[in-house]
Amino acid sequence: MRYLPLDASDREAMLARIGVPDIEALFADIPADKRIEGLLDMPLAKSEMAVERAMTGIAQRSLAAGAVPFFLGAGAYRRHIPATVDHLVQRSEFLTSYTPYQPEIAQGTLQVLFEFQTQVAALTGMEVANASMYDGSTACGEAMLMAHRLTRRSRAVISGGVHPQYGDVCATLAHMAGDAIFRLPPDLNASEDIAAAIDDETSCVIVQTPDFFGNPRDLSPVAAAAHARGALLIAVFTDPVALGALRSPGEMDADIAVGEGQGLGNALNFGGPYLGLFATRARNVRQMPGRLAGETVDAAGRRSFVLTLSTREQHIRREKATSNICTNSGLCALAFSIHLTLLGAAGLRRLAKVNHANAVRLAERLAAIPGVEIVNTHFFNEFTLRTPRPAAALIEALAGRGVIGGLPVSRLLPGTGLDDCIIVASTETNTEDDRAAYARALAHCLR
């Protein structure tokens, strides 16, 4: 078998050295009546060619986003990823290395993490960032728990503009830990009164900007309201490119900034692996979960990088750890970092501008269709449409006409009276032809 280098004579020689008659002797601790003959319900080994044929067949039974005019976001964004990124992440030394616990032979990984941490801090306007978490939604949950530890309170308030699945993750954690959580109802117009929900038991307020419906929000008043009551502001974002055009969480006095990094360097991959970004103020660093790469020197006085402040983590603190997290999203963080290095500040600003321009153009076209209304006053690369027909059926009809038109809000928020709403995203990957095709298809479906 192509992945198993040992042959029969090797095995015989090895058994002889060990001093047992056969391989079963080494499995003697398994109770006899619990040993199985093998995996009888599974087919035997396949050649590379056969595996490729089988898997390619399955791949053909999904529609690839790039094959059609594609306008879906809602937490994951289709980006053009420069060819360099995927080429570099496939280098053996990045792909097949482990967590850098032996720093002398892992300076590649450690320096990349140090650069990544700096990039995330700069992007979010915060002072320090960790070496990544699993994704934006779990990073949001971890931020909530961190706020509980910092304030010694246990009530979280979640804005109605936060991605519903992020809110669900926080709710699950809160319920399991026995903590209180207050979720404001879905806030289509960014008009909720969050301050009214904050009390003296509140540890944190979690607000997303741009929010789930596409509205950018000014967080400064929310920060002030939270701080006045001794609570913290957690700012959430789902597309890092938005920070190339909009005010950063740090500038708006957030205490913790968390978000999804998939939108730079990482493909859609049907939902994972993604990349949790997590940044905070320097004074909070000891309560921050996740790995941290820090700078030091080696015995020869050369600048070096090493995982540090490890006593926060599970392998040392065990039940008193800040989190149970072990793995980060290392390779996805590398891809993010390479993409952002290729862009630079100027490239990021221009990329953000193109995203916004494309969304503006699309909104103008769609708003011109009778019966279609754009809900948002302001937006970045995502906005919400109201249509005269139920949105779920409309999206299916559009798909039938070869257009992926966005997310029917009722899919993630059933029974909230938003059945006529679609969240539409537009990135730099959309062309004028795509926009024309969408407008045509939508007009046809609404006839």
Add this chain to the structure above:
Amino acid sequence: MNVQGRPTRPETASAPSRGTFTGNRGLDMEEALIFETGRPDATGVDIDEPEPFQSRLGPHARGSAIELPGLAEPEAIRHYVRLSHNNYSIDAGVYPLGSCTMKHNPRLNEKIARLPGFADVHPLQPVSTAQGALEIVEALSNALLTMTGMDAVAMSPKAGAHGELCGMMAIKAAIEARGEGATRRVVLVPDSAHGTNPATAALIGYSVRSVPAGADGNVSAEAVRAALAPDVAAIMLTNPNTCGLFEREIVGIAEAVHEARAYFYCDGANFNAVVGKTRPGDLGVDAMHINLHKTFSTPHGGGGPGAGPVALSSRLAPYAPVPFVRREGAALRLVEHAEGGASFGRMCAFQGQMGMFVRALSFILSHGADGLRQASEDAVLSANYIRASLNDLMSAPLGDRPCMHEALFDDRWLKDTGLTTLDFAKAMIDEGYHPMTVYFPLIAHGAMLIEPTESESKASLDLFIMTLRDLAIAATAGEREQFQSAPARAPRRRLDETRAARQPVLRWTKPQPA
């Protein structure tokens, strides 16, 4: 008081050898930070300036500078390639990390994961346009059920520790459904457990009670019975355990736990030892996470991403989190809301680590029933071969007893040498090997845990063994300098970790003008 510390700063400074002008040493290259070489206006991506349009950003536009450097493509490639030279990897050599299962990462899996029908599919596309993606979830799920003999799989957890959280949340939900949530607040965990186990229990409000292992390295059913009480919700056991041994009383333990109306969580990190040889479901396990990045070869990527699907028994299946995939005739449906069922809720946005599912499924299809069983046998054979080849020179806390897929040594054999496990590990680096896992599990003093996996040829194992014998003989013969100054040939010598923790510098900052 925890007195498990060890030196974290180089004992002696090394005089730098006659340096080169660049600081490079042939192919071993120094590389600055992007913040030192890049410029904010440089870029490696060409983006056309858009035609004039009416901005809809309103008052929210970012006015501040973004302190991010850019590099043109040639410079960027050079930066990351040079950095990569400073990393060890499985592709380069043996990576004998106990508990990590650093097996070969097949390149076929990378090719397949990048097919547009897998990589370019959005998690929220109309389900009718994502049937292939759901088929992958179903196929992998079925394969894991076959291997574990259990009833359901929760596919969404993003890593092993996340899977532990999922399994423990399902247990907590089951206990609450019985009305015993207020009384069952304790989780039993052996001292040898990986740190994620007690950390997970604490995260959802459980307190941890320790169960001792016997002198033979196993947890006895008797010890478990003694620790069980009406306040116990669950036991978390690793099998094979972190000492590399199969828990031979596991069936008795499961029976005792179930009699006490508690649940059995199994940490599946060491599943590589038993695939195709036994099934956790048959042993009485209620929930077990599977590390796809260990047993099923998905790449470690310098620390992640992982994936941790959780196999569940029929007792716990009703409480599985959303989302899950359900077959309805010819089509697959994605259930995203609890819909009045007993699901405990959602663990993460979207569906889980699809990219890792594709790779793991490729691995499983490639190996098949016969290959998977052979892989487990070879993993166990190789670990025992190493154990039998070193145990005359290096002390093993469990004596001559055969191990499973990993061999455990301690530091008693180094007692009169003045050398530590750390010194021995660093000397391995100079020989071109990544050290084994050190100082884990905590129950062995100066532990050294060696897991070769099934991916090593006999020639590779023999060279590894002979090198360790050579080092062990040198150590016991009184050689010290070679060990205490190691690593001397790696891109860096020992680091000052004390300084990194006392004066944390966690990001680059622009130097202030003098």
Add this chain to the structure above:
Amino acid sequence: MSQIRYTKDHEYVRVGGGEGVVGISEYAQQQLGDVVFAEAPPVGKVLKKGDPAAVVESVKAASDVFAPVSGEVVAVNSEVESTPGLINEDALGRGWLFRLKLADPGELGALMDESAYADYLKMLD
């Protein structure tokens, strides 16, 4: 004249004038390695003997420091919070952690004096 007492957990309390200065022993600091962080309890906190009181961390280990005797915290050593290395350099002197007003001096009887602690350490090896 102050007297020093040790616990089995390697804390010490140096008693004088109804108050006790608490820290970790020479043996503990050696075993822990380079101390990188120390966190003392807040002034005013009332501790019972055996309560977790402070935290001392090295790079690879985190250690709880338990109150050797009961009392109210009247002072903490801020120098050790900014320069944790003092615990390694001078554990019994400048590396002290906090000072308690003793609630029950009788508790001292259960602790080891200097020579009993020295014997105890020999037994550990």
